Amino acid sequence: MKVVYEKSRGLTDTPMHYCPGCTHGIIHKLIAETLVELDVLGRTVMVCPVGCAVFAYDYFNCDSQEAAHGRAPAVATGIKRVLPDNVVFAYQGDGDLASIGMAEIVHAAMRGENITVIFVNNAIYGMTGGQMAPTTLLGQPTTTSPAGRARVGQGAPLRVCEMLATIDATAYITRVSVHTIPRLNGAKRAIKKAFQMQLDRKGFALVEVLSTCPTNWGLTPVDALRWVEQNMIPVYPLGVFKDVDGGS
Amino acid sequence: MARILMKGNEAIAAAAINAGCRHFFGYPITPQNEIPEYMSRELPKIGGVYVQAESEVAAINMIYGAAGAGARVLTTSSSPGISLMQEGISYIAGAQLPCVLVNVMRGGPGLGGIQPSQADYFQATRGGGHGDYRVLVLAPANLQEAVELTELAFDLADRYRNPVMLLADAMIGQLMEPVELTPCTPAPDLPPKDWATTGTVHSGGRRRVINSLYLDANDLERHVLGLYAKYAAAEQREVRYELVQCDDADVVLVAYGTTSRIARSAVEKCRRLGLRVGLLRPITLYPFPTVAFEQVIPRAKSFLVVEMSMGQMVDDVKIAVAGRRPIGFYGRSGGVVPSPGEVVKAVQQLPGGQVA
Amino acid sequence: MLSALNPVPHSDSLPQPPADAASASAGGHDGKRVANPEVIFAEDLCKGCELCIFVCPTKVLKIDTSRVNRRGYYPAIVYNLAECSGCGSCAKICPDSVITVRR
Numbered sequence: 115m116k117v118v119y120e121k122s123r124g125l126t127d128t129p130m131h132y133c134p135g136c137t138h139g140i141i142h143k144l145i146a147e148t149l150v151e152l153d154v155l156g157r158t159v160m161v162c163p164v165g166c167a168v169f170a171y172d173y174f175n176c177d178s179q180e181a182a183h184g185r186a187p188a189v190a191t192g193i194k195r196v197l198p199d200n201v202v203f204a205y206q207g208d209g210d211l212a213s214i215g216m217a218e219i220v221h222a223a224m225r226g227e228n229i230t231v232i233f234v235n236n237a238i239y240g241m242t243g244g245q246m247a248p249t250t251l252l253g254q255p256t257t258t259s260p261a262g263r264a265r266v267g268q269g270a271p272l273r274v275c276e277m278l279a280t281i282d283a284t285a286y287i288t289r290v291s292v293h294t295i296p297r298l299n300g301a302k303r304a305i306k307k308a309f310q311m312q313l314d315r316k317g318f319a320l321v322e323v324l325s326t327c328p329t330n331w332g333l334t335p336v337d338a339l340r341w342v343e344q345n346m347i348p349v350y351p352l353g354v355f356k357d358v359d360g361g362s
Numbered sequence: 363m364a365r366i367l368m369k370g371n372e373a374i375a376a377a378a379i380n381a382g383c384r385h386f387f388g389y390p391i392t393p394q395n396e397i398p399e400y401m402s403r404e405l406p407k408i409g410g411v412y413v414q415a416e417s418e419v420a421a422i423n424m425i426y427g428a429a430g431a432g433a434r435v436l437t438t439s440s441s442p443g444i445s446l447m448q449e450g451i452s453y454i455a456g457a458q459l460p461c462v463l464v465n466v467m468r469g470g471p472g473l474g475g476i477q478p479s480q481a482d483y484f485q486a487t488r489g490g491g492h493g494d495y496r497v498l499v500l501a502p503a504n505l506q507e508a509v510e511l512t513e514l515a516f517d518l519a520d521r522y523r524n525p526v527m528l529l530a531d532a533m534i535g536q537l538m539e540p541v542e543l544t545p546c547t548p549a550p551d552l553p554p555k556d557w558a559t560t561g562t563v564h565s566g567g568r569r570r571v572i573n574s575l576y577l578d579a580n581d582l583e584r585h586v587l588g589l590y591a592k593y594a595a596a597e598q599r600e601v602r603y604e605l606v607q608c609d610d611a612d613v614v615l616v617a618y619g620t621t622s623r624i625a626r627s628a629v630e631k632c633r634r635l636g637l638r639v640g641l642l643r644p645i646t647l648y649p650f651p652t653v654a655f656e657q658v659i660p661r662a663k664s665f666l667v668v669e670m671s672m673g674q675m676v677d678d679v680k681i682a683v684a685g686r687r688p689i690g691f692y693g694r695s696g697g698v699v700p701s702p703g704e705v706v707k708a709v710q711q712l713p714g715g716q717v718a
Numbered sequence: 719m720l721s722a723l724n725p726v727p728h729s730d731s732l733p734q735p736p737a738d739a740a741s742a743s744a745g746g747h748d749g750k751r752v753a754n755p756e757v758i759f760a761e762d763l764c765k766g767c768e769l770c771i772f773v774c775p776t777k778v779l780k781i782d783t784s785r786v787n788r789r790g791y792y793p794a795i796v797y798n799l800a801e802c803s804g805c806g807s808c809a810k811i812c813p814d815s816v817i818t819v820r821r
Contacts, residue, residue: 115756118819119809126569130814134791135767139813156563161427171571177559179430179572182453185423188415192427192435193559195411196385200431200561218423221416295773295807328767335767 122146124155128172135335137325138167140292141234144302146174148309149201158201159193161186165207166240184215187222190229201312203230209239212248212272219278219320226283226317230308233274236325237346244330248272251349256330271349275322279355285317287356291324291347293339300352316358324350365540371396373505373541374464374528375404377512378436380546383462384410385433387424389417389443392476393532394466397438418443422450429459430572432558434516434548438464440532441482442473444490451525452491455589456574458557460519462512463497463527466535469697477697478532478620483674486529487648494586496593498526498600499647501618505539511645517549518600522592529647531670533620533699596649603651604643607633608658611640613709616679617668618644620699625668628705639709647675655682664712666690668705670698688712755804755821757796763816766791770808770817778802 124146132138149155158176162168164183171178181189186204194202211219211233222229238256239245245258249271253262263271279287286308290301301323308319324346326338333341368376375397378386386401402412415421421437428435439447444465454461467482469475486499498518502508508530515526559570576582607629608614617625622643632639642658642665644651664687667676676691683689692708694700764787771779771794778798787793794816796802804821 115820118755118804118806118821120818121815125815129763132813134765135769136813139815140811143813143815156567157561159431159559159561168575171569171573175562175569177561177565177570179427179559180457180575181426182423182449185420185426185450188420188423189427189430191413192385192387192424192429193431195387195413195424196428196431196433197560217416218420221420225413292811295810298810335769336772339769339772 122150124150124175125173126175130173131169132166133329135326135328135338136166137236137292137323138234140298141232141301141323141325142170142173144292144298144305145203145205145232148302148306149176151306152309152313154201154309154313157199158203159197161190161193161202161204163204163206163210165210167205167207167234168241170205184210184213185218186210187215187218187227187229187231190231191222191225191227194227194229198228201230201309203232203309205232206234207240208233208235208237208247208249212274220281223278223281223284223318223320226285228312228315228317230312231318231320232305233320233322234325235274235322235350236327237271238327238330240327240330244327249274249350251345273350275320275355278320283317284320284356285311285358286319286354288320288354289322289324289350289352291342291352293324293326293342297352322350324352365542367538368505368541369396369536369538370505370508370530371466371535372400373509374438374512374530375400376543377509378462378516379404379408379410380543381434381513381516382548383434383436383516384408385428385435386411386437387413387415387421387428387435388437389415389421389439391418391440391443393468393535394438394440394464396535397464418446419450422447422454425461426450426454426457426459429454429461430457430559432555432560434460434462434520436462436464438466440466440468441470441479444482444485448485448491451497452489452493452495453574454525455489455495455497456493457572458523458589459572460523461525462515462519463525464512465527465529467529467531469695475697476532478670478699479695479697480531480619480621480669481671481674481695482529483647483669483671486527487650487678495589496648498522498524498596498649499529500526500602501529501645501647502534503619503622503643505534505537505541507645508534509541509543513546517552520548520552520555522596524592529619531620532697593649600646601649601651601653602645603654604645605654605658606641606643608640608642609661610638611658611661612638612663613640613712614658614662614665615639615641615668615705615709616644616665616675617641618647618675621668621670624700624702625705627702628709631702631706632709635706637709644675650678650682652682655679659683659686662687664688664690666692666709666712668700668708669693670700671695755799755802755819757799757802757808758818759793759795760816761793762788763814764791764793765789765814766793767813768794769811769813770794773807773811775805775807776801776803779808
């Protein structure tokens with residue numbers, strides 16, 4: 115019997131607290147598998163966000179630091195500048211990265227910090243109960259946009275990959291999803307490439323993963339996957355926005 | 363080693379490097395820009411790292427990460443920038459990380475001014491950010507002391523796993539005095555940094571987590587009690603102060619930093635006028651030198667607290683004196699530096715208008 | 719709640735997830751059935767989210783509503799192992815790493 119799939123040793127035994135069907139669990143697995151496959155788990159330091167993934171330090175089998183809300187890229191900068199031979203990655207949600215942390219992510223990218231950032235975009239603030247995020251879609255109802263996000267007064271969703279790709283010192287900027295197996299496989303390839311960019315010291319790499327929030331979207335987990343296909347991808351196209359290796 | 367004429371800001375930066383600091387993360391703000399500028403020149407020469415952060419908010423979070431990775435780290439700012447750092451300082455204290463902070467105080471509140479001030483005393487000594495914690499606070503009065511206290515700050519930070527702040531002001535940052543930088547090594551009995559996130563390869567597979575989140579109230583209380591056990595130890599061991607001519611003083615001036623230099627001149631002027639005046643100069647503001655007041659109270663008839671603020675340290679003096687002697691206050695605000703003559707006049711007015 | 723945007727179809731109008739060519743590793747999914755794949759659920763970790771059921775190309779999984787696990791969820795199970803191709807898609811998508819697949 116050959117193992118087709120088993121739980122990665124990059125994860126701890128702690129059961130995850132995420133809601134049923136939440137894509138955090140899937141993304142955690144892809145990262146953990148990548149760190150094991152690249153044989154860097156023992157020298158990895160993770161920076162955890164404030165958000166549903168605040169407890170990520172309980173789930174990954176590596177050293178980690180809990181950052182203040184939005185500041186993970188700055189914390190990661192501090193770690194990487196002290197430990198340049200370690201693998202340092204930040205894991206952030208849409209409030210953490212695109213709202214309070216917008217300056218930190220832009221400037222870490224501007225400086226070309228040799229870190230990897232995984233950006234979990236589910237168009238809503240999950241942990242705090244479903245408020246509007248910078249990435250909330252027009253017309254999408256949330257607890258702070260009960261009539262649906264309106265362009266007048268609340269603006270339009272922020273496309274982080276497109277913005278960051280304009281920054282010169284970025285090495286790899288890509289948007290992926292995990293809502294089908296082929297897309298999940300593509301996400302894993304992108305995550306692996308983003309970590310390889312760090313190992314090759316090529317600069318700043320970010321993978322935006324379109325994700326679900328079944329609880330705050332008010333959908334079943336499976337319907338939430340469908341919602342990614344129907345509603346998020348038209349606004350947030352998948353693809354590679356920057357690749358110093360020239361890939362696309 | 364020779365004595366060099368240096369600007370205060372540069373002396374502090376040089377002292378940090380002397381103490382083994384090789385990582386600086388900061389942001390420009392008047393009147394301390396010579397510090398990041400010095401660091402950006404000198405650190406790369408010795409294999410160190412200078413990062414100009416996008417803001418003080420980012421800088422303090424870089425400090426958190428770098429401290430958590432085990433390095434001796436420094437950030438510096440001035441009053442408005444230190445306000446921005448308060449959340450990060452709370453996190454650093456909560457996560458029990460060592461770091462050295464320098465506040466070169468300027469006039470406030472708000473954008474304020476760029477002249478010297480001491481109006482951040484409350485912010486520095488009362489934690490400053492949210493939650494139950496303290497920051498050790500050291501207040502130099504001259505540049506040689508600034509050098510020595512900067513070097514001490516790194517040892518204290520490592521010993522207590524806590525932020526330590528050097529509370530200076532624009533005068534100290536900008537004036538030039540001769541300083542001597544003697545070779546300096548970390549204290550030999552500092553605990554090892556076996557909590558630093560350097561990778562599980564270094565810890566036999568045991569994960570290290572730097573964190574300040576404790577959702578269970580009993581866990582958080584236990585954690586805070588542990589922090590306060592450290593502060594109690596610091597209160598026993600780290601108090602520093604200076605007494606000048608207090609043995610026969612009727613009036614004891616209480617002042618720190620730049621104001622203590624003015625007060626020292628006022629003591630001389632008063633003595634020439636036949637007034638028996640002395641100076642109690644706190645060097646550690648937290649832990650506050652309550653014990654110094656016990657030494658001085660038996661002989662002294664009254665105290666005059668002199669600050670470049672509307673009165674902040676005076677509250678700690680009132681606590682230490684506990685109603686046993688009248689306490690006067692003389693302060694200037696907005697960045698105005700008092701003259702020795704003003705202080706003498708304030709001393710002469712004491713019998714009539716005490717604040718107790 | 720999200721009716722203002724494109725409604726979520728409750729049919730399978732989303733293209734059927736194709737059989738996972740990438741799990742072809744050494745075994746390969748070339749239409750030949752591999753004998754007796756092993757699909758093991760660490761059942762008490764299951765939250766009944768049904769993502770595994772959604773991606774299974776041969777539809778051999780279902781929610782067992784006859785009982786709840788220790789977390790209070792109806793767990794997912796393999797009810798027709800004979801039709802299982804051992805592709806591992808269920809295990810791959812499970813957010814809680816409940817499933818181990820061997821073949």
